[in-house]
Amino acid sequence: MSKFKDTTLKSKLIRRVHRRIVLAGLLKASTVALLGWNIRKLQIEDSEDYKLLADANRVNLRLIPPSRGLIFDRLGTPIALNEQNYKIVFIREQAADPRKVLKKLASIIELDQKRQEKILQDMKKRSPFIPITVAENLTWKDFAHISVNLPSLPGIIPEVGLTRHYQEYESYAHIVGYVGPISDKDLKSEKPVDPVLQIPKFQIGKVGVEKKLETHLRGRAGVSKVEVNASGRVMRELNRTQGKSGENIHLTIATNLQKFASERLKGMSASSVLIDIKSGDILSLVSTPSYNPNNFVLGISQSDWNALLNDERKPLLNKATSGAYPPGSTFKMVVAAAALELGLIGLNDKIFCAGFYELGSRNFHCWLKGGHGKLTLQEAIQKSCDVYFYELARKVGVKRIGDMARRLGLGQAYNLPLTGLSKGFVPTKKWKKERFGTSWLVGDTLNVGIGQGFSLATPLQLAVMTARLASGKEVTPNIIKNSNKNPDNPKALSIKENTLVAIRKGMFDVLNEKDGTAFNFRTTNHNFLIAGKTGTSQVRRITREEREEGVIKNEDLPWKMRDHALFTCFAPFKNPKYALSVVVEHGGSGSKVAAPIARDIMLFQLYGGIPPVTAYPEKQQVEARKRLMDIEKKINSRTNINPNI
């Protein structure tokens, strides 16, 4: 009985399934009919309208590219601007014989045979009504000459376009970056696609602020609706929607300082960052050697590109934010701050330096072979004693050193519109285990204590660290003017005032006490006293044999093997306004190489111009005068005006 019921149920269901399949088929058929009906309406009923639209489409919606936002420095001096670019385009279908027209054109402007062939080939690839660029960046004279001859040049249309141009390019290249023609790759990563990007060779930001603030700078395209006849000739403009030009950007950079700093660093592979301590504004951020971003605007040649790429001093790299270096002795402030905060050492406690520190069978050396004797913390900073900081680092431990480093701004990337920001590096025990599979050793902690070993910092981070030590506040850098929401009120670091005072005093002594490592590079103007810290970071290992025979001098080593020279400072000591860091790659010792550069740049900022020689100790005044005059002359003679105008 139940079996019978089951079978009837089954056959009932089968019938239902069949019914539904047929029903679904009918639904599909009606959908297709609906689609077909719509296609009929589009393609037959309204076809004439659409055909007209399609014809009109040839130039129907003409995009008017927006003019790109300008970039200014903090005083409103333009850094990146748009210049008129006189060019001529050619529309094939308006010429009976394009070859003849080109030949005629070649008699007016320079247009070699190869270029002519290329243009003719380009034309064949595209539709007859697409304008092909024949020549760009024409002089006004050529442009006018062509305009006069237009009646005999059918199809040739003179146009005025806008091209990016960078003033003060060498000192700003790493900040502002450059624009270049959009590539297919760029287009793919854009979503949703801004129609203006489909204009061939439309220029977009590729590096730096130009790239990071692209959407602000670009603006919105305008549209002009034009009526055209069958041959594509524009009859009249129907209407025009104005686009929106891109926003202008104001940087925090002070151009005079920027130029001075980059001139001062010229010839070296170096970088410097100067921050306004109160607001966090980056007043100058220089990396040398630099390059000319204007070369990129219309597309750089392969050989120029290779030259930039293969230069061992890496001109394309922004060393101030992308270069991560062992911080060397400049890191000692971090260790000192951590120890003082934890109460692991008192201000008057002394540690004895015999020139080396014994750890098991291994000796960790101080830079001063004979040793410093007994030192307080302040003296240890002043003389940059390594042994003192080995001992201190061991007491504090790597974890708490790392915590303090991060608090002072190391090991993190700031939210700046620059490309290739490095985070630097603050090592941890866990990291070493994961990276090398070996445990953290006490020796590693000692190395970290003097800024060698695994830790890395960028010049920007060193400047921020110094600014934070000098102010006791959580200074964060910014490079766009007024981008800081509450500039006058950064959060306090919650580091004890006593700790900060002791470290600042130590830094003061570095330049202003007889045995300070940068005593030679003090300033004599008592209102502008500088406090700082030298750093020399080793890039090679010194073997025991070498140490016994005497460490090889930097000058005797190949460039790549020499130490990095670092210096970080703030001024004026009594009322800190500016923090500055200077790193010279493979420059040698921080006290000899980086400190004098830092003094020049800092004094320039404090005086608001080329500092008077009286700011220098008497014995150095002759040399300083010569150096400063030299720089002044170079700054004044350098004219960065576009040769095309």
Add this chain to the structure above:
Amino acid sequence: MNPFIKIIYINWPLQILILATALFGFLMLYSVSGGSWDPWTKPQINRFFISFILIFVMSAISISFWQKISPFCYILGLALLIAVYFYGDTGMGAKRWLDLRIIKLQPSEAFKISMVMALAYYYHKLPVNKVSHPFYVLVPLLLIIIPALIVFRQPDLGTALVIIMIGIFVMFIAGVHFGYFLFGGLSFCTLLFILFQSRGTDWQLLKDYHFRRIDTFLDPSVDPLGAGYHITQSKIALGSGGLFGRGYMQGSQSQLNFLPEKHTDFIFTTLAEEFGFFGTIGLLIIYSLIVAFCIFSALATTDKFSRLLITGLCMTFFTYFSINIAMVMGLLPVVGIPLPLVSYGGSSMIVIMLSFGLIQSAHVHKNVGF
């Protein structure tokens, strides 16, 4: 039976129609690349013929084998969906692609097949009297909704909706009581209402660009250069084709790059512009014939698995082309669904050919019964 003899019994008209559609596709790809075999036509041809052979191979394999592996296919498909959620490549603002070195797979496409297989399997095994039992309705519903939610989070609203649609369709064919569908339809409308209410609030359920797409879909003139640009341009291309078209490789819209994605989702517009009404209706007829042959095939099979499998896969194919064509005509929002066998793209091509492989296998073994 000898597998080579089996091939004789495949649905030849269907096979020939598939070939004809693909030829249409090659022709159009050749045209949109400006009369060149590169970069689209050549790979497309290679891909097609390899998978065309695959159909023969698949049809020679017994349908009972396909039935047995169905649950595993579903699990695999779901696993891939989850994998793409975590490891997928982000393309066009959505994680849809899984890079398997040899081939870049779009698991949400492949999932459609495995879901149809699993549902067919489920109803094949389910005793007849339980088909409309609430619990046994809930199970397949979960099999549909869970993956759809994952796809929706990618985020790929279009495909998620298609998955739901196909799944519900299979349930409908399987004979689930009509009341469920009535109830489901009503709740869907309510959901839609809530979705639009959520706009602009902090619990907004869709991405802003989805809403914007819907806006411009409703009124493309709002933003003639932004999102509405695509639809406007595509309609112009369609309309300007007229009765006979502008001639092969003569379409100004498509040759001039006015059209977006002209080699993938918008290829129908090129066809319409260059071959006109005859071309579009021609393709539509071929598509309809493919669907019709599948339906006949489904009615001729003797077991439930085959029947549901064929109708489900046929529905997948149908949603592809009908949504794509409706989309380019501006009848539906732009959701990124290709024109089957014509659009350039490996993932959708392979998925479609696999589903035809299954359909042919069911057709060849229609009298086996089990």
